Amino acid sequence: MIKFGRSMAVILLLSAALILSNTGQVEALGETEVDIKSYFSRIMDSTPTQLINEAQIWHGEEELSDTEYADYPVLSAAAPFKAGRLGRNDFTMIPAGNLSQEELEEIYIYEDNLIRGLLLNGEEIRDWLEHVGEHFNRIDPESSEDQYIVDDDKPPYNHDIIEGIEYEYDIRQPAGERLNYLLFQEEEIDADDEFIVMTNDHRVDGDFPHMEEENVVYSPDLTNLEVMKNYIQKFSPVTPDPTVNWGLQGFEAEGDLLYESNPDGEEYVRAMGIPGIEMLETTRRGYGVFSIDLKSLAEQHEK
Secondary structure, eight states, X not given: OOOOXXXXXXXXXXXXXXXXXXXXXXXXXXEESSOEEOTTTTTSOOHHHHHHHHHHHHHHHHHTTTSTTTTSOEEEEEOOSOBSTTOTTOBOEEOSEEEEHHHHHHHSXXXXXXXXXXXXXXXXXXXXXXXXXXXXXXXXXTOOSOEESBOTTSOXXXXXXXXXXXXXXXXXXXXXXXXXXXXXXXXXXXTTOEEEEEEEHHHHTSSSTTOXXXXXXXXXXXXXXXXXXXXXXXXXXXXXXXXXXXXXXXXXXSSOEEEEEOTTHHHHHHHHTOTTEEEEEEOTTSOEEEEEOHHHXXXXXXX
C-alpha cells in the first residue's frame, strides 16, 4: 500500500480540483427546463426577469405570511441586468439544464444587493412604471426614418419589470403618459389599492419615485442572490416561462423600428417562434440590428 505525506496529499487534492475546473464540472444548484436569455428583455417579457421575480414573490409571500401584511398582494420588480450595455456579449445566455452559482450570477449580477419589500399604492406603482417608461424613445409612426425603440442612455439595470400586474406602454406618447392600462387580476388598479413590492436596497436608495424609507416594510440582511438560490434549490427544476404581463402597444410605422442585441438573438427568435423580429445587419461593434414589428409582437401580450 502506497502512503503519501501531507504535502503530497494536498498536491493531489489541488490537482483534482484543477482537473474538475478545467473540465467544466461545477456544482449545480438546480436545473432550468427552459433557456434563460435576455436578448430582447427591454422590449418584451423575458426569462431572466421572470425567474428573479418568481423567486422574490415566493420569498415575500413566505416571509410576510405571519405579519400584518399577510393579506396584501405581493408583487416583484426586477431589471434585465445584462442587456447589452457593456458590449455584444453582455447578455444572459444560459441554456436549459443545470444552474450553477456562476450562472445564477449571470442572471442577478449584483451579489451584494439586499432584498427589500415596499408598501405602495396604485398611484405610486403607476409613477414607478411611468418612470421606467422613460427608457423608451418617443416614436413618430409617420416618420420614414429609422427609429430606435430604447434609449441607450438609460441603463438596463434601471429598467424594472414588475410581475404580478398587467400593463402596456404606448411609446408614441410623451414620457410620463405612456401607460395604457394597469391591471391586477384583470381589474383596473385604483390609486389607493395597496401592494407589497419586492425589490432591492439599491432601488430603495435610488432616485425612483416613492422610495421613501417609511414605505419599506421588509428589510432583512439577506441578498437577492440568496433568495434566488433558495428558490431554485427548493423548486428545481424551474420553468420561468414569461407570463407576458407587460408589453408595448402594437402599431404600424412608416420606417423601421430598431433594437440592438447579440446576433445570436436571430436564432433564438426562430427557435422560440417569436413574431415580428427580424435581423437586418451587424454593426461594426458586433451587435445585431433587429427590425421590430410592434403590431406582430404585441399579439403575445394581447392574447
